[in-house]
Amino acid sequence: MAPSPEITDHPAHIWFLLDRSGSMSSLYQDVVLGLQEFVREQRIADPRARMTLVQFDSEDTHDVILDGMTLSEVDEARATKRFEPRAATPLYDAIAALIGRADKHIANGGDDADQLVVIFTDGMENASTDCNRAKAFELIKERRGRGWAFAFLGANQDAFEAGEAIGIAPANRMGWEATGPGARATLGFASRKSAEQLRRTRSERREKRDDFLEDD
Numbered sequence: 626m627a628p629s630p631e632i633t634d635h636p637a638h639i640w641f642l643l644d645r646s647g648s649m650s651s652l653y654q655d656v657v658l659g660l661q662e663f664v665r666e667q668r669i670a671d672p673r674a675r676m677t678l679v680q681f682d683s684e685d686t687h688d689v690i691l692d693g694m695t696l697s698e699v700d701e702a703r704a705t706k707r708f709e710p711r712a713a714t715p716l717y718d719a720i721a722a723l724i725g726r727a728d729k730h731i732a733n734g735g736d737d738a739d740q741l742v743v744i745f746t747d748g749m750e751n752a753s754t755d756c757n758r759a760k761a762f763e764l765i766k767e768r769r770g771r772g773w774a775f776a777f778l779g780a781n782q783d784a785f786e787a788g789e790a791i792g793i794a795p796a797n798r799m800g801w802e803a804t805g806p807g808a809r810a811t812l813g814f815a816s817r818k819s820a821e822q823l824r825r826t827r828s829e830r831r832e833k834r835d836d837f838l839e840d841d
Contacts, residue, residue, distance in 0.1 A: 635827045636673040637739045638693065638730065639819060642723050644746035645680040645688070648781070648803075649710040652747065655805035657708060659812030661701035663819070670820035672697035677726065678704055681719035682712040683752040693730060713752035720744065720791065721756040724764050727773075737772035738831040741822055743815055747780040747803050749787065758790055765792035774822060774834035778811055794835035814840075 641663075649656060667674060676699060678691040690707060691699060727740055750758070765775055769792065777788035780803035788798030801811035815838070822830055822837045830837075 635736065635739060636671055636675065637741055637823050637830065638675040638677070638727075638735060639667060639823075640723055640727055640740065640742045641676065641678045642719055642742065642744045643678065643680045643708070644714060644716070644748065645682045645708060645710055646714040646746075646748055647682075647710050647712055648714075648748050652803065652805055652808045653708070653710060655809040656812070657705045659809045659816075660705050660708075663812050663816040664696070664699055664701045664704050666816045666820050667823060668696040668699065670823040674823050677723075677730075679719070679723050679726070680708065681715060681722075682710075683715050684712045686715050686718045686753075687722040687726075689726075714746065714748045714750060715752040715754070716744075716746060716750040717753040717756040717758060717761040717791075719753075720761045721764060724768065727768075736827065737768070738827045738834070740768070740773040741819060741830075741837075742773060742775045743778070743819060744776065744793075745778045745812070745815070747808070749782045762790065762792040769794065769834065772831045772834060774830065774837055776815060776819075776838045778815055780807065780811075796836035796839040799838060 674696050675693050677693050680688045775793050776797045777793040778799050779787050780801045784800035785798050801807045818838050
């Protein structure tokens with residue numbers, strides 16, 4: 626079946642924020658494999674969609690690995706080539722920097738309903754210097770109101786409380802066990818739900834933005 630004109634004309638943009646702090650070291654192999662599978666599944670869902678992948682830690686809060694690349698051009702190995710866990714977790718600073726980059730993309734012609742932000746972390750905020758919790762909350766809340774979708778995947782914390790603290794919709798918060806299998810399974814689930822969002826029309830994405838991660 627051919628895609629509808631709306632799907633064809635409006636591919637989505639995935640913004641993936643990946644925690645690269647030192648505590649991710651024990652999960653290295655499964656995170657690498659899970660992220661590569663995530664990229665592969667999104668490419669199958671819509672090869673015209675774009676992906677920006679940013680890693681963060683306290684030595685670099687905004688390490689851009691993929692910068693708005695069309696998924697048909699993304700090699701899975703490229704997505705994980707600089708994943709080397711280290712340092713601490715400046716989550717709020719990383720969120721602010723990612724949103725700032727996405728804002729520039731929209732200013733150049735992107736649409737709010739096409740933006741899908743996935744935050745994957747295994748630890749609590751402990752190192753931000755420029756952005757605090759309240760500011761991160763306002764940044765996310767304002768953009769959710771415009772049509773962006775946000776998902777928060779957090780381990781070693783109450784993901785529902787942590788997600789609530791920064792303005793993530795209840796249905797799009799997910800906790801996971803900080804083990805290799807836990808990381809792999811969570812990335813696999815997020816991949817499936819993100820791929821579903823990519824295949825939706827722009828109006829459907831907007832309607833599902835606050836519960837796209839919810840399992841049917």
